[in-house]
Amino acid sequence: MIKKTGYAVIAALIYGIFESIIYSVYGFEFLTVFFLLIFFSVVLNIIAFNNRIGKNLKYIKVRRELQNDVMRKKDKTKVNLYFRNDSRQKLYFNYFDTLSDVFSLYGDYSGFVSIKPGQVIEKHYEIAPNSIGKYKVGPIKIYSEDPMRLSFIQMVSEKIDEVKVGPSSSDTFTQRSERLSNFIFTTGIHRSAKAGQGYNFFGVRQYNESDDFRHVAWTKYGILNGDDLYVKEWEEERQIDVLFLIDYSIGTNIGDQNRRLYDTFLASVINASYIIFKNRDGVGYILHSSVHDIFIPPVKSSKVVNKLERAVAEIRPEGTFSISSATESIRRNLRKNAMVLTLMSPHYAILDKDLVPKDVLSGKQQYNYIMDPRGYYVESDNNAIMDLTETLYNSERARLETVARAYNHLGLRVQVTNEGTILPKMIADYTTGRMANRGA
């Protein structure tokens, strides 16, 4: 294909030729020769390029090999590109592998190749995804220009690979660490052989004849009269299931290349899940929006987290979210009693005056969190814009607080949170709910 520059150059030269013919009358013959030489050089250059390179470029064979197509966020994966020249001409071209901007790229994902007939050339590069979801790698495009840069040829290999990206293992610190500080969110752990049948100390009361002597609180003996006896009372710990309902609408697709709201939701949820597993409780998930409604039933093993990771690697946040549709999804999917923790994006946290309590109450113990968007928009260096942004953040926070209060009036527990406090709040509410013996 001839570029616009090529057409413009040819047009200028043709005009020059005809003008020079007129002036050749006065003896300026060399003017005509000059313009003819430049014109034919340009035209023959393009023709020679089209016949040598253009006709043979289609004989280039390409291949892409991915080290693995299921990966975690931020993990590097190697990609190999191979080019083979099946023509009889030495060819040269530039290539690039089309990739989404969610990938950080390292190496030769684009470049220049000069390839002899029959030769195979390898190129290697690495990709590190910055967001979870399913993304495409490809197609591979090659293009070549003539030496005068007036025309070009482009060919495409429609080889597209799909890459599934799960949450980063570096975000789920609670899975790995057994440090004592990780237990600050959990209290009263009592591991018993039978899950869900442990006991929490409740208090002491006066001993009577029917009590089991094993539960006597000897430290309290004679505390009042000298011979008064007390027994310990125990509260039965019940197993509870926790269901995380995650807003997976387009409202969670805010942030920058390295930090997205739905990433934060998933990292917090997975961290909370591992803490909950330590208490031998079950965890399930619902990924909900107007487009997605993926239910993963509560299970007590960490395999459910793998299911969640596989599910989120297949999709991306889409659609809209509403509390009433989320409530409907809970009622439809969740048959057993469970504690529901809902994470909502700020975009769809809106006041709907037509809502009544039956639209928002699922009948389960439900805690809802609206995320403050502060930190998910690109900050500016300009002081004036920073001041304006601060005002906007404050007014948005005030709006979200108003929405939370409105839902509270309907009987739904809603609070506004941010990235730093969402995990502690979820665990605190979980612990409170557990200790209040709600659940299964």
Add this chain to the structure above:
Amino acid sequence: MIKERLVQIISNILILSPVIYSFYYVQSNVISYVMYPINWIIFAIPVIKNVIPKYGKFVYPLAFLFTFTYFFLVFLHLIVVKNYLILQYFNAPITNLTYVENLVFTFFTSLPFIFIVEGAFSMKLQRILSYLVIGMADLLDMVVAIQMNSLLGGNIITSFTYANALFGMNLYTLFFFGYEFISIIFHVSTAFNNALDIAFIISIIGVISYFFFVSEGRKRVHMDGIAYGFLYGGMITVIVSYAIGFASGSFEELMIIAIAILVSLIWLRRSSKQKNFGLGEMESNAIEDTGR
């Protein structure tokens, strides 16, 4: 970046060397006829535009605006009977034919400088070639006028008018009657022609150096193939020039060149047709041939 820009400007100047030489020749011969303040103002305009890139785009519009406003006020001064405080300063003698002739002559002799400067600072090849063509068109008329001056009584304005009228007559008779009006009653001096031929050779060197040294982007191209263009182009130019030698008259020359151009363009168009081919996929066992 600065080094690349400097190389580009040098390459552009080489390409524009015929225009630069012709401009020098014309200016050195019309030195006593031009109106100097206006001459220098016109020279300064493109220099200012390129030296101050931030506000460069306003220079030409402002220049047109000032010129138009000045002449409008001069006309107004003519029409209005009373001499107002401001209008009294706009009293150029535009009713004086000699003044107007000198003014127009100064403008047209100074205009090629704008093409030279703009061409030297231009980033695109098609613009440089366009400035070359337009500049040569303007200047060759003046060269003919200068060299005819001694035959026509010594008044450069008369010679300039006569040269342009001859040019127009030539065009007319060539296209409507098939022959040129002037059958070489006048011929440009050999000395000027020889120098101009050398300038054209330098220009060709400039064009070649442009393709080698000036990069219009960061993509790499293979420069081996550039020889094909100049080799085949040179061969065809020799053939066409030889064929022109058999032509009697400009009309036949025009026809031969037009046919050569038409054939080239058809061949170009046919070779440029791109069909939508997708690239094939290499088999996985072919990778073992690389010895991995």
